[in-house]
Amino acid sequence: MAFCPMFCCGNVSDRKARGKKQPPWRVFSLKELHSATNNFNYDNKLGEGGFGSVYWGQLWDGSQIAVKRLKVWSSKADMEFAVEVEILARVRHKNLLSLRGYCAEGQERLIVYDYMPNLSLVSHLHGQHSAESLLDWKRRMIIAIGAAEGIAYLHHQATPHIIHRDIKASNVLLDSDFQAQVADFGFAKLIPDGATHVTTRVKGTLGYLAPEYAMLGKANESCDVYSFGVLLLELASGRKPLEKLSNAVKRTISDWALPLACEKKFREIADSRLNGDYVEEELRRVVLIALICAQSQAEKRPTMLEVVELLKGDSKDKISQLEANELFISSVTVGHDHGSSSDIISEENQSKHQLEHMKSA
Numbered sequence: 001m002a003f004c005p006m007f008c009c010g011n012v013s014d015r016k017a018r019g020k021k022q023p024p025w026r027v028f029s030l031k032e033l034h035s036a037t038n039n040f041n042y043d044n045k046l047g048e049g050g051f052g053s054v055y056w057g058q059l060w061d062g063s064q065i066a067v068k069r070l071k072v073w074s075s076k077a078d079m080e081f082a083v084e085v086e087i088l089a090r091v092r093h094k095n096l097l098s099l100r101g102y103c104a105e106g107q108e109r110l111i112v113y114d115y116m117p118n119l120s121l122v123s124h125l126h127g128q129h130s131a132e133s134l135l136d137w138k139r140r141m142i143i144a145i146g147a148a149e150g151i152a153y154l155h156h157q158a159t160p161h162i163i164h165r166d167i168k169a170s171n172v173l174l175d176s177d178f179q180a181q182v183a184d185f186g187f188a189k190l191i192p193d194g195a196t197h198v199t200t201r202v203k204g205t206l207g208y209l210a211p212e213y214a215m216l217g218k219a220n221e222s223c224d225v226y227s228f229g230v231l232l233l234e235l236a237s238g239r240k241p242l243e244k245l246s247n248a249v250k251r252t253i254s255d256w257a258l259p260l261a262c263e264k265k266f267r268e269i270a271d272s273r274l275n276g277d278y279v280e281e282e283l284r285r286v287v288l289i290a291l292i293c294a295q296s297q298a299e300k301r302p303t304m305l306e307v308v309e310l311l312k313g314d315s316k317d318k319i320s321q322l323e324a325n326e327l328f329i330s331s332v333t334v335g336h337d338h339g340s341s342s343d344i345i346s347e348e349n350q351s352k353h354q355l356e357h358m359k360s361a
Contacts, residue, residue, distance in 0.1 A: 024098070025089060028112055030105040033057065033067055040069060046119070047170075051080070051186060056115060064115035065100055073107035080186040081109040087185040091158055095150030097173055097183035116181060118174035121231075125169055125238055130273075137278035139178045140235050144286060145311050146180035147172050151228060152304035154188075155221045161191040163219055167227035168208045168241075169234055189219060207241030207252065211296050222298045228307065229293025233257050236286050238271030254294040261287050262328050285313060288322050295327055 036057030037044050044055045052071035058064055070077050081104075088099035088111070100112040121143065123129050135143075154162040164171075165187040173181040187203040202209070202217050210226035213219050230241050233253045242250040260268050266284050270276070289310050293301055302310070310318060 023089065024092070026101040028101045028103040028110070030103055030108055030110075032059075033103055033110055033112070035060075036065060037067055040067075051077070064117075066113045066115045068111045068113070070109040073109065078109065081111070083188060084111060084185045087162060087188050087190075091154065091162070093150055093153040093157075095146040095180050095182060096153065097181040113183070114175075116173040117176045118178055120170045120183075121172040121174060121180070121235070122169035124174070125234060126240060133273045135178075135273075137274055137282070141279075141282060141286075141311075142178065143172065143174070143180045144232060144235055145308065147182055147231070148228065148304060148308045148311055150180065150182040151224055152308050154182075155224065155304050161221070163189050163191060163221055164224050164227075165189060165219060166204050166208075167224050167231060168205050169231060172231070191220065205241075207250075210298065212298050220298075221303065222301050225293050225301045225304060225307065226295075226298070228304070229290045229295075229301075230254065232286055232290035232293065233269075236271065236283060236290065237269050238273055252294075254291060257287060258291055258327075261291055282313070285310065285319060285322070288325075288328070291327060292322065292325060300327075 034040065036059050037055040038057075040053075040055055044057065046054045046056050046066060048054070052069050055067045055069065056064065057067050070081060081102075085099065085102050088097070092098070097113050097116075100114060102112060103110040118124075118134075119129070120127075124132075124135050151164065151167065154164060162185075164182070164185065166184060167182070171182065171184040173183045175181060202214060204213070204227070208227040208230050210223040213223045213226075230253060233239070234241060237253065237257065239253055239256070241253050243253070243256060244250050257269050260266070266280070266287055267276075269287055270278060270283055289302075289307060293307060295301060309315060310322065313319060
C-alpha cells in the first residue's frame with residue numbers, strides 16, 4: 001500500500017490558493033533518520049507504546065528531534081499514521097506538539113517532532129522523574145492552563161474541529177520551560193460541520209474514557225473534556241487515574257476525590273510532594289473544575305473554552321457558581337448523581353465494551 005498523506009491530495013487550485021509559503025514540515029529520508037538516531041539505537045529510545053517506539057535524534061544542523069517509529073506495518077497502522085500526520089500538518093498552536101516531518105519508505109512509517117527535553121507529564125508524576133519533585137505548584141498551573149488552551153484550539157479554532165480521543169498524562173509533553181505540548185494524534189477524529197458526535201470504535205486509555213464513549217462509542221468534544229478532568233485531578237493529587245481495590249474492581253480518581261471535595265478537604269487531595277506549598281484558592285479551583293469536567297453526565301460538562309477561563313480565575317462570579325454546583329451539595333447525593341465508574345471498569349465489562357482495543361493507562 002503506497003502511503004500518501006491526505007493533505008497532499010488537494011487539487012492544484014487549492015495549492016495555488018494557499019500561496020507559495022512553504023509548510024513548516026518536510027519529508028525525511030529513511031537514511032537521514034537512521035543517521036540521526038544512530039540506527040535507532042536502544043540507547044536513543046525515549047519510550048515505547050502499542051504503536052511502536054520513540055527515539056531521540058540529532059540532525060546534521062545540531063537540532064534535536066523525537067522520531068516515532070511504527071512497530072509493525074498494517075493497513076490499520078498506516079491509517080493511524082496518515083491521520084496523525086494529517087492533523088499535525090493542519091494545526092499550529094504553542095501548546096500542541098509541532099510536526100517536523102515524516103518518512104514513508106517501503107513499510108517504514110515514521111513521524112518526526114521537536115524533542116521535548118522534560119519528556120512527559122507522566123514521567124514527573126509517576127515515572128523516572130517523580131522522585132525529583134520538579135513540578136512545583138506554579139508549574140502545575142502553567143501546565144494545566146497550557147494543555148487546556150491546546151485542546152480548546154482543537155475543539156473551537158481548528159477547521160474542521162478535532163477531538164483528540166486520548167488525552168492523558170503521557171500525551172502531555174513538557175518543553176525546556178515546562179510548557180505543555182499536547183501530543184499523539186493517532187486516535188484523533190475530525191468533526192464534520194454541524195455534527196454533534198461521531199460514532200466510532202472505542203479507542204483511548206482506561207481511566208480517562210468518558211462513560212458514554214466507553215459504552216456506546218459516541219465521541220465528541222465532551223469526551224476530551226472528561227479526560228482532561230481526570231488529567232487535572234492527576235496533576236493536583238499526584239495519584240494515578242485508577243486505583244486497584246480488588247482483583248476485579250478499580251476506583252477512578254474522581255470517585256476518590258469527589259467526597260473529599262464535597263467535605264472541602266482539599267488538603268487531603270493535594271499531592272504530598274508539594275509539602276503544602278501551593279495556593280489554596282487555586283488548588284480548590286482546579287479540583288472543582290476537574291470534577292465538573294469528569295462528571296458522568298456529558299451535557300453538564302463545560303466546554304474547553306469555559307475550562308480555560310475558569311482555570312485562569314478571571315471571573316469571580318463563575319468561580320462562585322462553580323462552588324455552588326449541585327455536584328458538590330453533599331457527598332451522599334453526589335455519589336449517586338455522579339455515577340460510580342466501577343461498573344464500566346470491572347473485569348466483566350472490559351470485554352463487554354471491547355476494552356481490549358484500548359491502551360492501558
